[in-house]
Structures are given as structure tokens and as C-alpha cells.
Amino acid sequence: MMAARTLFEKIWQRHVIVSRGADEALLAVDSHFVAEGSFHAFGALAKDGRRVRKPRQVFGSPDHFVPTLGREQGLAGMGDAESRGLIEYLAHNAREYGFDHFGIDDARQGILHVIGPELGISQPGLMITCGDSHTSTHGAVGAFALGIGASQNKQVLATQCLWQKRPKTMRIGVEGALGPCVTAKDVILAIIAKIGVSGAVGHVIEYAGGVLRAMTMEERMTVCNMSIEAGARSGMVAPDDTTFAYLHGRPYAPQGGHWEEALAYWRTLPSDAGAKFDREVTLDASALEPMVTWGTLPEHAIAVTGSVPDPACASSADERAQWDEAIRYIGLAPGTPLAGIEIDRVFIGSCTNGRIEDLRAAAAVLRGGKAAIRAWVSPGSTTVKRQAEAEGLDRVFREAGCEWRAAGCSSCVAMNGDGVGAGERCASTSNRNFEGRQGKGSRTHLMSPAMAAAAALTGRITDVRKLAS
Amino acid sequence: MNPFTKLTAVAAPLELDNVDTDKLIPNRFFRKARGNGLQRYLLHDIRFDAGGNERPDFVLNQEPYRKAQILVSGANFGCGSSREAAVYVVLDYGIRTVIAPSFGDIYFGNMLQNGMLPVVLAAENCAALRAQLRANPGAQITVDLEAQSVTGPDGTAYRFEIDAGPRGRLLQGLDDVGLVLQHLPEIEAFEARYRSEYPWRA
Ligand code: SF4
Numbered sequence: 037m038m039a040a041r042t043l044f045e046k047i048w049q050r051h052v053i054v055s056r057g058a059d060e061a062l063l064a065v066d067s068h069f070v071a072e073g074s075f076h077a078f079g080a081l082a083k084d085g086r087r088v089r090k091p092r093q094v095f096g097s098p099d100h101f102v103p104t105l106g107r108e109q110g111l112a113g114m115g116d117a118e119s120r121g122l123i124e125y126l127a128h129n130a131r132e133y134g135f136d137h138f139g140i141d142d143a144r145q146g147i148l149h150v151i152g153p154e155l156g157i158s159q160p161g162l163m164i165t166c167g168d169s170h171t172s173t174h175g176a177v178g179a180f181a182l183g184i185g186a187s188q189n190k191q192v193l194a195t196q197c198l199w200q201k202r203p204k205t206m207r208i209g210v211e212g213a214l215g216p217c218v219t220a221k222d223v224i225l226a227i228i229a230k231i232g233v234s235g236a237v238g239h240v241i242e243y244a245g246g247v248l249r250a251m252t253m254e255e256r257m258t259v260c261n262m263s264i265e266a267g268a269r270s271g272m273v274a275p276d277d278t279t280f281a282y283l284h285g286r287p288y289a290p291q292g293g294h295w296e297e298a299l300a301y302w303r304t305l306p307s308d309a310g311a312k313f314d315r316e317v318t319l320d321a322s323a324l325e326p327m328v329t330w331g332t333l334p335e336h337a338i339a340v341t342g343s344v345p346d347p348a349c350a351s352s353a354d355e356r357a358q359w360d361e362a363i364r365y366i367g368l369a370p371g372t373p374l375a376g377i378e379i380d381r382v383f384i385g386s387c388t389n390g391r392i393e394d395l396r397a398a399a400a401v402l403r404g405g406k407a408a409i410r411a412w413v414s415p416g417s418t419t420v421k422r423q424a425e426a427e428g429l430d431r432v433f434r435e436a437g438c439e440w441r442a443a444g445c446s447s448c449v450a451m452n453g454d455g456v457g458a459g460e461r462c463a464s465t466s467n468r469n470f471e472g473r474q475g476k477g478s479r480t481h482l483m484s485p486a487m488a489a490a491a492a493l494t495g496r497i498t499d500v501r502k503l504a505s
Numbered sequence: 506m507n508p509f510t511k512l513t514a515v516a517a518p519l520e521l522d523n524v525d526t527d528k529l530i531p532n533r534f535f536r537k538a539r540g541n542g543l544q545r546y547l548l549h550d551i552r553f554d555a556g557g558n559e560r561p562d563f564v565l566n567q568e569p570y571r572k573a574q575i576l577v578s579g580a581n582f583g584c585g586s587s588r589e590a591a592v593y594v595v596l597d598y599g600i601r602t603v604i605a606p607s608f609g610d611i612y613f614g615n616m617l618q619n620g621m622l623p624v625v626l627a628a629e630n631c632a633a634l635r636a637q638l639r640a641n642p643g644a645q646i647t648v649d650l651e652a653q654s655v656t657g658p659d660g661t662a663y664r665f666e667i668d669a670g671p672r673g674r675l676l677q678g679l680d681d682v683g684l685v686l687q688h689l690p691e692i693e694a695f696e697a698r699y700r701s702e703y704p705w706r707a
């Protein structure tokens with residue numbers, strides 16, 4: 037009898053071509069995603085005189101540098117020649133090597149981590165790679181999805197294989213019932229706050245427990261998305277009927293008779309009873325409240341009812357120095373209650389919270405109200421944008437005074453110019469609150485879409501639960 | 506990839522600790538491609554003033570050091586982000602090896618991936634080498650990967666350690682793509698089996 041195995045072990049073993057030493061293996065990559073930021077990998081490939089080995093398993097779309105205004109003009113609407121050049125270079129490589137490419141004016145364009153699952157390219161049991169650290173998002177469907185560097189990106193393009201050191205496994209069980217207005221974003225922020233930004237280094241996380249089982253696919257994606265913010269190599273959730281219903285009928289999902297074959301295999305993937313993890317962590321979700329970050333690391337997340345901590349209470353000298361620096365940068369005095377802090381800008385979008393359910397949640401808060409400050413919404417993909425428009429959400433946002441932008445990474449990283457000004461404070465649904473992340477000198481407070489919408493209405497960090505009553 | 510066996514070349518002393526990836530190539534040049542003068546951005550904000558003019562006091566702006574193919578640096582060279590442009594910019598400048606007391610973890614790996622040799626020597630040995638290079642501008646250092654030794658301008662030889670795996674790959678000039686493709690028969694057999702077991706992936 038085979039030993040009990042985890043979901044991760046099943047996927048890993050399935051993809052080992054050859055082993056090197058005790059814990060390194062050459063793995064077969066099923067699907068590889070490329071964006072315009074992959075230009076170094078393509079440049080190196082061409083310089084070496086190599087070609088894309090398996091173009092049918094490569095998928096591209098521009099996301100980081102696409103403008104969110106004037107998109108109806110496509111490439112012609114791009115004033116910045118350098119960014120346009122990167123986007124053209126991706127399109128050129130797609131033609132040159134013959135891989136599927138959802139270009140700047142394609143109805144399927146979007147952030148790679150949004151469109152992978154949305155198009156059904158990301159499926160249970162697959163090994164997925166992409167030259168971006170938030171690739172773990174795709175793990176929500178029950179895949180091993182890995183962010184890689186430029187040399188590895190080239191390696192995958194040239195070989196469709198990747199040398200990897202086998203990570204350790206960590207199970208994070210989330211039990212209990214979520215309170216009102218407590219979302220997947222709050223769950224993952226609470227997990228990161230609990231284990232820290234290097235709490236899962238060297239591990240693949242399997243998120244499990246009743247709360248994960250009850251989540252929709254999009255909520256699971258929000259959770260898996262931020263695995264890297266806890267230092268994890270990747271994150272995943274076992275596939276179940278929710279996964280299968282989500283994937284059924286999507287353009288790249290198995291069709292016809294293949295669907296039943298795939299389903300039979302996918303059902304064998306969840307971790308076996310008694311499978312051993314290297315580490316286990318549990319979180320009681322019933323105690324959770326809406327979370328907000330106060331500092332410059334994702335682990336600086338606390339309940340909205342809390343206050344900016346006092347560095348004197350830090351657990352070590354290093355942490356104290358880090359808190360001092362974070363407090364200086366973010367410009368808030370220790371002891372300041374989070375609720376009530378004035379905000380300059382709101383950003384709703386990104387691969388963490390730019391999906392249709394996120395936009396619905398934000399619109400539900402904003403409906404009939406008026407934003408007190410500049411707020412903008414950038415859907416995670418053009419498909420999400422169309423869907424939102426079909427549901428009339430764009431009208432809700434516009435009537436509330438929000439800007440309805442086109443799809444891309446936008447202010448999550450501000451590479452396309454959608455920056456937050458120096459010293460400005462932004463309530464953001466993205467995943468990183470590092471110094472300068474949203475623009476030089478920008479100050480970021482991470483939160484859920486409903487909380488960001490509440491901040492838009494009041495111009496302050498606001499407990500959305502109070503707004504509702 | 507060009508094999509790395511033995512290099513005798515002009516070396517430049519970099520009197521800095523913690524040369525992070527953002528110093529090696531500032532963020533705003535992230536979109537610059539290689540093969541188009543990327544080397545111009547190496548240590549840009551240290552090499553050039555706000556007006557884009559060379560700072561004459563910086564070592565790489567001084568005549569004999571301009572041709573350096575070896576850098577001898579302070580500790581923690583290449584700390585910071587995983588961005589490989591920070592390796593490309595050094596390599597494209599013409600530098601093939603960096604000698605330092607320590608390196609950023611990811612940077613160390615990225616150098617090896619790109620056929621560069623990171624050499625770790627004790628801090629006092631690095632300091633001694635830098636002092637000689639300052640005293641004799643244009644002096645040469647020999648880095649011998651086969652023998653795992655660095656020979657300074659005064660003839661003193663220092664041994665350095667490197668794992669057998671990366672050493673072998675550098676000596677043969679094999680990058681990871683080359684290494685993977687050595688296994689092509691196993692890869693193709695794997696793929697054929699995979700397609701038959703998972704026909705919906707065929
Ligand atoms: S939305 Fe942000 S985190 Fe996601 S891929 Fe784009 S830049 Fe990265």
C-alpha cells in the first residue's frame with residue numbers, strides 16, 4: 037500500500053522526470069505564463085539561438101505596463117515608447133514562436149493570475165510557472181504554481197522543464213465561521229500577521245479546513261495569491277466540487293469525453309487522510325475582524341478596531357527597529373486608532389482582489405453613495421470588466437464618483453504610471469505595502485474590497501461593519 | 506554560455522559594502538533591454554551625477570579601471586531583489602567575476618546561472634587585494650576556477666571554495682538549458698507517457 041500523500045506530493049511526483057541528489061528534480065511544466073515583463077527571458081532565448089520548445093503550453097498577456105486609460109486605441113494609445121516596445125515585443129514573440137497571446141486589445145487580456153483560472157488554463161494537478169512572484173494564485177484550483185526568475189523563465193521557454201529543490205509542506209487549517217464583512221482577504225492577512233513574512237520560507241502551503249471548503253474559487257485565489265507574502269514557495273487548495281463547477285465549460289478546460297477523464301483524475305488529488313505535513317498551523321476564523329495594514333510589510337496587519345502598535349512592545353530589537361522605520365515611513369504615531377485615519381486615494385483591483393466578486397463587494401458598499409476622495413477601479417481582466425459592465429457595476433462606480441479604468445496591474449505596482457503621489461495614503465486591495473510600491477513615497481494600507489469602498493465613501497479608514505448599520 | 510576556466514584581467518576595487526540590486530541598476534531602468542547598451546546603467550547613480558556626467562572620483566570612471574573584467578568588492582554584494590537585470594548589467598559591462606567577502610543569496614545563484622563566477626574570500630583578503638589595486642591602477646588578478654585560486658598583483662594566491670555542481674557547469678560552459686537538454690531522451694519518454702495517461706492534456 038502506498039503511504040498517505042499530500043496534494044503537493046502527488047503533483048510533485050507526477051512531474052518528476054529525473055532526480056538529482058536527494059531533493060532536487062527536473063520537473064515537467066504543464067503551463068507557462070509570460071507577460072511583457074518577460075522580455076529578458078525572450079531576449080536571452082534569442083541570443084542563445086534557441087526556440088520555445090512547447091508553444092502550445094505557453095500563454096501570454098501584457099499586464100504590468102498596460103495603460104488603464106485610452107485603451108480603445110490599443111497600442112496606438114500608448115504614449116510611452118519604452119512600455120509600448122515591451123508590449124510589442126511580447127506580441128512579436130507570440131507570433132515568432134506560435135503561442136497563444138491575449139494582446140492589449142484582446143477581449144481576454146488581463147493580469148496573468150486572473151486570466152489563467154478564468155480561461156480554464158489553470159487546472160488541478162498541473163505544474164504551472166510564470167516569471168512573477170504571485171503565480172501562487174493559480175494554486176487555488178489545486179495546482180503547483182511557481183513564480184520564477186528570468187533565467188528560469190528562459191529555461192522553461194527553451195525546455196518546458198525546470199530544476200527545482202523540493203519544498204517542505206505546511207498545512208494551514210482555517211476553521212470556524214467568518215463574521216459579517218470578514219472576507220478571504222482578511223483571512224490571508226490574518227495568516228500572514230500570525231506567521232510573519234518569512235513564516236513559510238521554503239514551504240508550499242496547503243490551505244485547508246472548513247473555511248476554505250466553504251469559499252468560492254475566487255476567494256481561494258485571493259488567499260493563495262498572498263502566499264509569497266508569508267515567504268512560501270507556493271500555495272494551494274485541494275480541488276473539490278466547487279473547483280470542478282468553476283472550471284466546467286471554460287475555454288481551455290477539458291471538453292466532452294475528456295472532461296469525465298480529467299474529473300476522475302482530479303478527484304484523486306486531495307491529500308490522503310493521515311498524510312504528513314512538515315508543519316501545521318491552525319487559525320480560528322470566527323474571531324477574525326476586517327483587517328488593515330498599518331506599516332510597510334504585509335505582516336503589519338491588524339483588525340480595523342486596533343491601533344498602530346508601539347515599537348516598545350515589539351518582540352525583539354530587530355522587530356523594534358523595523359517597526360520604528362515603518363512608522364516613520366507611514367507617518368502615523370503609535371497608538372493611533374486605525375479607524376479614522378485620513379486617506380487620499382483608493383485603489384480597487386490587482387491579482388489579489390480584481391475579480392468579479394471583488395467588484396460586486398465594493399459596488400455593494402458604494403451603491404447610492406458618493407466617494408469623498410479620488411478612487412479608481414481597475415478590473416483584473418478585460419473579461420471581468422465586460423462582466424461588470426453587463427451587471428451595471430461600472431455605473432455604480434461612476435455614479436459614486438469613482439474612475440472606471442481598463443484592466444491591468446495599474447496602481448498595484450504603478451509601472452504603467454498609475455502611481456500614488458509621494459506622501460499620499462492609499463487604501464488598496466492589492467498585496468504589497470512596501471515602501472514606494474505604489475509610487476515613490478506612497479503609503480499603502482492593504483484591505484479588502486468592501487473596506488476599500490468604505491474608505492472611499494468616508495475618506496478615512498472605516499470599519500465597513502459600522503457603515504452597514 | 507562561454508566556459509569559465511581561468512581569467513587574468515584588470516581588476517577594479519569597489520570600496521562599498523551592501524551594493525544592492527537597486528544600486529547595480531536603479532529601478533527606473535527596469536525596462537531597458539540587453540544588447541542595447543544596458544551596461545551604461547551599471548551603478549548608474551554612483552557613476553554619474555544628476556546631470557548624467559561621469560563622477561571622476563568613481564573607480565570605473567578612471568582610465569585603467571574602465572577595462573576591468575574583475576571586481577573586488579565589500580561585503581554582501583548583490584543583496585536586494587531577485588531581478589536578474591542586476592546581473593546582466595555587470596556581465597554586459599564586461600565583468601566576468603566578482604570577488605567579495607559575501608554575496609546576496611539570490612544574486613549569487615543568478616550569477617552562476619549567467620556564467621559568472623562569484624568568489625568568496627575572507628574580508629581581510631579582499632581588503633588586501635583592493636589596497637594593491639588602488640596602489641597599482643591597472644594591475645591584474647588571476648582567477649583560476651580549475652585550481653580554485655585567486656592570485657593577486659603581488660603574487661599571493663588565495664584558495665576559494667565553490668560547490669562541485671556549479672563549478673562543473675561553469676567549467677563546461679553549460680547553462681541550465683544545456684543541462685536540461687542533456688536529459689532530452691528522458692524528457693521525451695516522460696512526455697509520451699504523460700500524454701497517454703492524461704489524454705486531455707495531449
Ligand atoms: S496585480 Fe500587482 S501583484 Fe499582481 S501581477 Fe500585477 S503587479 Fe504583480
